[in-house]
Amino acid sequence: MKPPYTITASILNLVVSISQKIGEASAHYLDKQSPKLRKENRIKTIQATLGIEGNSLSESQVQAIDEGKVLIGFERDQKEVQNALALYERWNEFNPVKSDSLLSAHRILMQGLVTNPGEYRNRSVGITKGKTLTHIAPPADRVPFLMNDLFDFVSNDPDPLLIKSCVFHYEFEFIHPFIDGNGRMGRFWQSVILSKSHPIFEFLPFETIIASSQTDYYLALAQSDACGQSTPFIEYMLGVLDKSLAQLLNTTNVVLSETERIEYFIFIGMKDFSRKDYQRVFKNLSTATASRDLKKGVSLQLFSTYGERNATRYRVLF
Template sequence: MILSKMKPPYTITENILALVASISEKIGEINATHLYRPATELRKKNRIKTIQSSLEIEGNTLTEEQITALLENKRVIAPQKDILEVQNAIKVYELLNKFNPFQLKDLEKAHEILMSGLIDNAGKLRTTNVGIVKGSKVEHIAPSGTMVNGLMKDLFDYLKKDNDLVLIKSCVFHYEFEFIHPFLDGNGRMGRLWQTLILMQQYPVFEFLPVELLIKEKQSDYYNKLSESDKKGNSTPFIEFMLKIILESLDGLLQSQSVTLHTEDRIHLFKEKIGKNTFSRKDYMQHFKNISAPTASRDLKWAVEQNLLAKFGELRLTEYQFK
């Protein structure tokens, strides 16, 4: 019997539709208030939280302070394995924009960096059989090693070709990835990383959203939902769980970010929008409706001094262009 390629099994429930609608609304709010690229300091903090949370779930002992120190090339006293895990994770997150989430070879490349020096066959799909043990009982028997390559190809086909919303597909991918367990080690952190990468393609804000922090706080629910989905033979319970987590992390961003953007943040955001077109101070103020004329003038003067902007004309006729 030849098995035809099947779409991973799941049902779009009313709960899933309601969560997707709320998430879309939040993303609209985030875009309207220019939070899709949070202020530089917050981006750094969130990345540290993401790395710390994702690795703590896997038993890493380093704190946010120690990870910050490693980012600044300072010496940290901790188990060598934990330090290496963090250093590898920092490298992978720095390269996040270079990976194509729809290519299996990019996933293998990311795994190779993430697990370099930690396991022998980093970046190689497993060919042997594995069972996942939690405590003293076997939690999950993964598909046999001979099936892994085919299953991963099917999963990437689904990711590339299926018409479902990216929000849903990213959750399905995360669950199916954990179910297949394609590597001998590092599957948990890779599944979480790859879901972020898939979401980033459509919603840039996910690059700087510490979704992992909330997963860490609800770690037992996370494993329970993976296991519930295993028992039901579909990823619906896990999709609902992950969409709730995504919604909560967007909420958190909106609450923490009532702080105003700084000059540099506004200038970079405007550059992304306007590109090489010339513009006036009035155009700039229309984009940032909550700043005064003197603030807009100060922003533009700063950008000219930093050699980011060229300035033409005088007084009311002044125009600007990014270099």
């Protein structure tokens, strides 16, 4: 069954805006970010999505854990970060429309934090804000059927994937399939859904926008609950994606260092190239600066050379 929602003019306008930004990002190679930028965005994503759920650790502390450091006095928060790092590291293993894949992801994310990670809940749950009961989730015995219907919708409905990913996110929170971890799983899974068609979403830290507008996030969920369809939440989430893509595109204005340019060039996968090939990637780079970069790459034993003068070519050594 198709979940209820209405495609409004606001939703259509946001889909157009996001689609344009995806195209622009791809043109700037942001779907193949440098390892440095990729790591920074992943740290931001994990800190923000866990922070929404009450984790107290900062970006610098999350980065320290990623580097193998141990923080004293933050056992549960640290475990949440370690699990999230392990989950995002295995991103490409997950099929966005398979229940077994979702359960596997939950098992990684919540290992050591709940009694039965990777299993749908087997009892009724309600969501409270303070002392007020704001939502009663569907009965536990309905969860597997509701989730399979939701996967079927994502797989087969003809509406744009951008819209369907937002519908999935809302319906996932409504169903509340797990005892704990639903918020961070819902955000993660929307990214997984989107990344299969648009790889840039694997490293888009849209959770930072949600973290800075949590009141609006929960209000959009509540409004959708109240009207019986996910339209308000779709509008909110598409706005989040649009803002996050705009922020990501602004990183193209950042001046990269010599080493960062070399690292980025190696990452995009060109194994045998000329100086002109290098300059096609860094369009505003002068010939002299490009030559210095390549000389640096050779001195670091990252590149080898063959040919002479203007015919010199370079090979990546690993």
